[in-house]
Amino acid sequence: MSDDKKGQVTDTGHVWDGNLRELANDPPRWWMISFYASLIWVAVYFILYPSIPTLHGYTKGILGWTQIKEYKKELQEIEEIRAPYENKLKGMTPAAVLADRELTSYTINAAKVLFGDRCAACHGAGGAGNPGFPVLADDDWLYGGTLDDIQESITNGRQGMMPSFGSQLSAQEIDTLTDFVLALSQGKGDSVPAGKALFDEAGCSGCHGPDGKGMHMMGSANLTDGIWRFVAKDQRESVKYTITHGVNDGSDPKTRQAIMPSFKDKLAPTDITKLTVYVHELGGGQ
Numbered sequence: 001m002s003d004d005k006k007g008q009v010t011d012t013g014h015v016w017d018g019n020l021r022e023l024a025n026d027p028p029r030w031w032m033i034s035f036y037a038s039l040i041w042v043a044v045y046f047i048l049y050p051s052i053p054t055l056h057g058y059t060k061g062i063l064g065w066t067q068i069k070e071y072k073k074e075l076q077e078i079e080e081i082r083a084p085y086e087n088k089l090k091g092m093t094p095a096a097v098l099a100d101r102e103l104t105s106y107t108i109n110a111a112k113v114l115f116g117d118r119c120a121a122c123h124g125a126g127g128a129g130n131p132g133f134p135v136l137a138d139d140d141w142l143y144g145g146t147l148d149d150i151q152e153s154i155t156n157g158r159q160g161m162m163p164s165f166g167s168q169l170s171a172q173e174i175d176t177l178t179d180f181v182l183a184l185s186q187g188k189g190d191s192v193p194a195g196k197a198l199f200d201e202a203g204c205s206g207c208h209g210p211d212g213k214g215m216h217m218m219g220s221a222n223l224t225d226g227i228w229r230f231v232a233k234d235q236r237e238s239v240k241y242t243i244t245h246g247v248n249d250g251s252d253p254k255t256r257q258a259i260m261p262s263f264k265d266k267l268a269p270t271d272i273t274k275l276t277v278y279v280h281e282l283g284g285g286q
């Protein structure tokens with residue numbers, strides 16, 4: 001280290017607090033080397049790459065590098081990896097995809113992104129459901145959980161229809177039916193015999209089936225499994241509301257809205273295939 005005894009080292013002449021001198025030693029050698037190296041680096045970078053903004057653009061550098069070109073190159077590399085899979089997927093049925101393990105894993109990864117973009121706003125991340133929108137990750141299906149059912153749901157959309165009963169039934173009848181439906185969901189339908197009779201008389205069983213298990217053909221919810229299509233803190237109020245105002249019944253302004261849009265014109269056929277496989281593999285596919 002340098003010797004700083006008084007008089008032997010030049011100083012800048014600045015003295016603080018009576019005895020603190022500012023010395024004028026040369027910077028260390030390694031520091032100077034790095035300093036000159038970085039100057040050279042700046043010059044080389046300036047020659048090769050875009051660097052300094054000018055009034056009407058920027059200095060371009062002799063390599064012609066731009067961020068857009070770099071991005072396009074990376075995109076092309078990704079497309080090249082995807083192309084064989086995408087070509088293979090064309091014209092394949094979801095069942096054929098599922099029979100090919102490598103293709104299935106590619107498909108599920110690609111569909112995750114698609115699902116996030118196009119479906120998760122309604123159905124929740126990973127199909128976990130949202131209030132008013134059905135869970136896709138369980139094995140409780142309105143319209144069925146086979147590959148064909150799921151593909152049909154996505155392609156052409158779904159719109160369950162239940163008439164509003166508020167003007168057809170008395171308040172007391174609606175109460176009785178509500179009690180019956182809640183009992184049914186706990187496997188105790190027989191404990192409300194008046195409701196059971198009314199369920200047939202009012203025509204509920206025509207859509208929900210005589211045992212209340214629902215029919216996939218019309219998406220009438222299964223009322224016996226305790227999994228609610230319209231979940232609420234007060235489930236009794238929710239059931240009563242559904243019976244009173246129906247679902248997608250245009251004649252009742254307070255009716256519940258339940259529309260699954262059609263994706264026929266919004267997604268490529270291979271994307272629908274991918275999403276069908278993905279939803280099927282979320283856990284509840286049949």
Ligand code: HEC
Nearest residue numbers: 118119122141142143144150153158159160258259260275
């Ligand atoms: C605007 C909201 C919305 C979007 C976006 C949406 N869905 Fe739906 N989806 C619904 C509703 C509501 C239902 C239930 C329809 C009913 O109750 O009759 C449904 C039903 C379904 C069903 C049938 C579920 C069953 O239990 O049978 C499937 C499968 C489905 N959606 C998949 C998808 C996929 C895949 C996407 C993305 C491409 C998607 N949905 C996008 C609202 C949406």
Ligand code: HEC
Nearest residue numbers: 160161162202203204207219220221228229230242247258
């Ligand atoms: C024309 C057919 C039809 C008739 C008649 C009908 N329903 Fe429904 N019901 C449906 C459909 C379809 C759904 C599911 C709507 C959806 O999710 O899109 C539904 C849903 C429900 C729900 C909501 C279930 C849940 O999980 O939140 C209840 C409760 C219900 N119905 C009770 C009844 C009762 C009680 C009657 C008789 C008074 C009745 N329904 C008559 C078709 C019908």
